Amino acid sequence: MKKVTIYDVAREAGVSLATVSRVINGSNVVREKTKQKVLDVIERLDFKPNDIARGLATSKTTTIAIVFPQSLFAHVKDMIGGIGDTGRHLDYNINMYTTDDIGDENTVADVTERLVKSRVDGVILFNNDNIDETIDSIVKYNLPIVVIGKKISGENIGSIYIDVKKAAEEIVDKYLANGKDDIVYILPKQNLIKSDEIIEGIKDTYKKYDKVFTTNQILTSSSHYENTYPNFVEYFKKHRHDLVFCGYDKDGVAVINAAQENGISIPEEMEVVGMLNTSYSIMCKPTLSSMNVPVYDMGALAVRLLTKFLHDEKIDSKEIAVQYMFIKRDSTNE
Amino acid sequence: MKKVTIYDVAREAGVSLATVSRVINGSNVVREKTKQKVLDVIERLDFKPNDIARGLATSKTTTIAIVFPQSLFAHVKDMIGGIGDTGRHLDYNINMYTTDDIGDENTVADVTERLVKSRVDGVILFNNDNIDETIDSIVKYNLPIVVIGKKISGENIGSIYIDVKKAAEEIVDKYLANGKDDIVYILPKQNLIKSDEIIEGIKDTYKKYDKVFTTNQILTSSSHYENTYPNFVEYFKKHRHDLVFCGYDKDGVAVINAAQENGISIPEEMEVVGMLNTSYSIMCKPTLSSMNVPVYDMGALAVRLLTKFLHDEKIDSKEIAVQYMFIKRDSTNE
DNA sequence: TTGAAAGCGCTAACAA
DNA sequence: TTGTTAGCGCTTTCAA
Numbered sequence: 001m002k003k004v005t006i007y008d009v010a011r012e013a014g015v016s017l018a019t020v021s022r023v024i025n026g027s028n029v030v031r032e033k034t035k036q037k038v039l040d041v042i043e044r045l046d047f048k049p050n051d052i053a054r055g056l057a058t059s060k061t062t063t064i065a066i067v068f069p070q071s072l073f074a075h076v077k078d079m080i081g082g083i084g085d086t087g088r089h090l091d092y093n094i095n096m097y098t099t100d101d102i103g104d105e106n107t108v109a110d111v112t113e114r115l116v117k118s119r120v121d122g123v124i125l126f127n128n129d130n131i132d133e134t135i136d137s138i139v140k141y142n143l144p145i146v147v148i149g150k151k152i153s154g155e156n157i158g159s160i161y162i163d164v165k166k167a168a169e170e171i172v173d174k175y176l177a178n179g180k181d182d183i184v185y186i187l188p189k190q191n192l193i194k195s196d197e198i199i200e201g202i203k204d205t206y207k208k209y210d211k212v213f214t215t216n217q218i219l220t221s222s223s224h225y226e227n228t229y230p231n232f233v234e235y236f237k238k239h240r241h242d243l244v245f246c247g248y249d250k251d252g253v254a255v256i257n258a259a260q261e262n263g264i265s266i267p268e269e270m271e272v273v274g275m276l277n278t279s280y281s282i283m284c285k286p287t288l289s290s291m292n293v294p295v296y297d298m299g300a301l302a303v304r305l306l307t308k309f310l311h312d313e314k315i316d317s318k319e320i321a322v323q324y325m326f327i328k329r330d331s332t333n334e
Numbered sequence: 335m336k337k338v339t340i341y342d343v344a345r346e347a348g349v350s351l352a353t354v355s356r357v358i359n360g361s362n363v364v365r366e367k368t369k370q371k372v373l374d375v376i377e378r379l380d381f382k383p384n385d386i387a388r389g390l391a392t393s394k395t396t397t398i399a400i401v402f403p404q405s406l407f408a409h410v411k412d413m414i415g416g417i418g419d420t421g422r423h424l425d426y427n428i429n430m431y432t433t434d435d436i437g438d439e440n441t442v443a444d445v446t447e448r449l450v451k452s453r454v455d456g457v458i459l460f461n462n463d464n465i466d467e468t469i470d471s472i473v474k475y476n477l478p479i480v481v482i483g484k485k486i487s488g489e490n491i492g493s494i495y496i497d498v499k500k501a502a503e504e505i506v507d508k509y510l511a512n513g514k515d516d517i518v519y520i521l522p523k524q525n526l527i528k529s530d531e532i533i534e535g536i537k538d539t540y541k542k543y544d545k546v547f548t549t550n551q552i553l554t555s556s557s558h559y560e561n562t563y564p565n566f567v568e569y570f571k572k573h574r575h576d577l578v579f580c581g582y583d584k585d586g587v588a589v590i591n592a593a594q595e596n597g598i599s600i601p602e603e604m605e606v607v608g609m610l611n612t613s614y615s616i617m618c619k620p621t622l623s624s625m626n627v628p629v630y631d632m633g634a635l636a637v638r639l640l641t642k643f644l645h646d647e648k649i650d651s652k653e654i655a656v657q658y659m660f661i662k663r664d665s666t667n668e
Numbered sequence: 669t670t671g672a673a674a675g676c677g678c679t680a681a682c683a684a
Numbered sequence: 685t686t687g688t689t690a691g692c693g694c695t696t697t698c699a700a
Contacts, residue, residue, distance in 0.1 A: 003649075003693095005692095005693055005694085006693060006694060007693080009695095015670075015671085016670065016671045016672075017671085017672090017693090018670070018671060018672080018692080018695085018696080019669090019670060019671075021694070021695060021696085022669095022670090022695095024694095025695085029669060029670085029693090030669070030670085031669060031670085034670080036669080048447065048450045048451045048475075048642070049451060049693085049694075050451070050453055050692090050693055050694065051451045051452045051453060052386055052389040052390050052395060052452075052453050052693080052694090053390050053676090053692070053694035054693080054694050054695075055386040055676090055694090056384075056386050056387050056390050056675095056676045056677065056678085056692085056693080056694070056695095057675080057676055057693080057694045057695040057696080058694085058695065058696095059676070061386060063429070063452075066430075070415055070418070070419070073411065073414070073415060074527055077407065077411040080407070080430070080432075081407060081432065083405055084404070084430060084431070084432030084434075085404070085432060085434055086431065086647075088431075088434070088444075088448075093429055093431075093448065093452055094429065094430045094431075095397070095428065095429055095430075096400075096414075096418060096428045096429075097406075097418070097422075097427075097428075097429075098414075098415065098418030098419060098422065100419055100422070103622075110422075113382065114427065115553065116382045117382050117383060117384070117385045118385045118397075118427055119384060119385060119386050128696035129696095141382075148611060166582060181677080204671095221441075225613055225616055225617060226616065229616075229698090250613070250617075253421045253617050254617075257617070257619060279584070280558055280614075282559055282560065282563075283584075283587050283588075283614060283617065283618065284618070285591060316539070318697090337677095338680080339676095339677055339678085340677065340678060341677080341678095349686075349687085350686065350687045350688075351677095351678080351687085351688090352674075352679085352680080352687060352688080352689095353686060353687075354685085354688070355678070355679060355680085356685095356686090359679085363686085364685070364686085365685060366686080368686080384676090384677055384678065385678095386676090386677080386678090386694090387676070387677030387678035388675085388678050388679070389678090389692090390677080390679095390691095390692045390693065390694085391678045391679040391680080391691080391692055392678085392679060392680090392692080393692070409683085429671090438669080607694085639680070648695060668678090
């Protein structure tokens with residue numbers, strides 16, 4: 001089955017290439033009758049214009065890339081829905097690049113290479129450890145970039161982010177106001193959410209109450225529940241706190257389960273909050289209070305913003321903050 | 335910054351286009367000295383060959399598409415890691431298409447349209463309700479297809495699947511052998527895993543023991559825990575069974591929590607097993623026994639098989655079964 | 669309102 | 685071992 005081209009359509013419709021091209025691109029200079037004739041032939045021949053040829057001719061591919069490290073996948077997944085839908089609505093294809101952190105090769109350079117070769121129109125990046133390096137390597141090819149999860153902007157660079165510092169302040173303040181200052185923060189390995197900003201928010205709030213949040217109030221979690229849970233079981237044999245503030249819901253579940261294992265009742269003796277409000281938070285007992293983040297929207301907004309760069313549309317702000325919301329469940333008193 | 339092309343390299347290196355082309359394509363007819371000279375210029379000019387132009391010239395894009403409905407995302411996500419990694423290793427780009435089930439538009443046709451236009455070399459499909467329709471609409475354009483989650487094959491069609499029927503038989507047999515025949519199956523809305531095959535397996539096993547598995551032993555779950563859980567809380571006020579066999583882990587957690595809410599002790603009074611062995615299964619108490627499925631591998635194998643179609647490599651079997659394994663945890667006695 | 673023709677950046681015969 | 689040249693399937697001036 002030979003692929004049908006624009007030539008076939010032109011010949012069959014008795015018009016020139018240019019006319020067919022105008023029709024498929026919705027030009028309004030074509031006479032209605034001619035247009036109809038062409039459209040009929042397109043339909044009859046089942047002609048699908050070749051995006052590749054068009055890409056070569058226009059130097060635009062109408063595809064955008066999303067790139068993220070494997071390790072971030074759990075967080076990224078919820079945004080992909082928004083990205084996919086919005087891409088489709090705006091007529092963009094989505095190219096997915098994962099940067100594997102396992103190999104010893106320089107994956108940032110590798111991915112940049114592929115990105116540039118594939119001539120995507122723009123790229124969406126997810127905040128991660130070497131985000132700056134990644135941005136630097138891409139920006140050289142003046143590809144528009146939108147970063148999800150970190151406030152940043154510049155020539156052809158925008159971002160969608162959450163003000164986690166404020167979110168953290170909001171949470172911690174309630175406790176400090178009541179004199180409950182034995183708070184620990186569970187620092188997750190992943191970092192789509194900027195943990196340093198959370199910590200900053202906590203510190204500031206402590207300061208506000210003339211207290212100080214120290215480094216030993218920060219515990220690092222492994223990325224796997226299988227490891228986190230037994231570690232916490234051990235930990236809570238000797239510790240308990242007013243509040244355990246987890247940078248990621250999954251750790252919150254581990255804390256809840258481990259604490260209860262040690263007979264610590266939640267929320268009476270200890271309170272726990274998580275971040276991201278994933279489905280984990282409703283599946284444990286007691287259910288986990290968590291900070292909700294509109295992940296789908298973040299993906300959608302990222303695509304929208306990127307296309308604004310691509311179409312030279314007016315951009316009100318290159319840094320778009322999305323709203324978080326505290327969801328109170330049973331692991332906290334309020 | 336003007337994009338540097340193969341012409342620039344040729345001129346700068348004092349050779350012809352063809353020679354540069356040979357170098358970047360790893361042809362071994364080029365004299366080592368010439369090759370080095372060209373390579374130097376490529377390096378110096380930071381030349382990145384334009385995949386689009388190459389695609390037009392070769393009628394190959396070295397990109398494959400993955401398409402899946404939003405509703406399946408939770409299941410698909412774990413396979414994407416394997417797809418991304420393998421794609422990168424084999425030098426293929428991954429194009430992601432989500433079929434939104436919310437809009438009333440015909441998304442199957444829509445996605446097929448984009449797929450064809452973008453001239454991807456092949457496509458990976460995830461089993462779902464209208465998989466047959468999707469296959470039909472794509473196969474017309476003789477694009478190689480690999481389906482994940484359903485045993486199927488044909489000219490240019492292959493699949494990666496799990497023999498869930500056997501898996502189900504294996505689970506259920508243990509109970510029937512001990513006279514425990516009060517078993518219900520929780521049928522999930524999603525269907526990356528073929529529930530009808532599971533049910534078939536259960537039925538066959540019942541038959542083996544001269545018993546019959548009836549339709550009212552099948553309960554349908556909503557896709558959201560928020561709905562599933564309260565429904566089960568209600569359900570287990572009046573019911574209990576020897577075994578609750580869940581088509582998806584998440585439902586297993588709902589069952590465990592809901593049953594305990596009603597004072598049913600697990601696994602003593604009732605046993606529960608899930609499928610897919612997701613991280614949900616280790617986060618509940620008691621932990622959920624589940625059927626493990628190598629999701630990452632399935633993604634990787636899918637890409638590998640697809641590329642075999644694309645390169646006309648020898649294919650031993652177009653239908654590749656992956657191994658499942660029962661993971662015993664605390665929600666079952668054995 | 670339409671058509672002719674040049675060009676987008678490569679690959680792949682074919683010739684040298 | 686290298687170069688010449690004709691495409692690949694479109695878009696886009698420019699002319700008519």
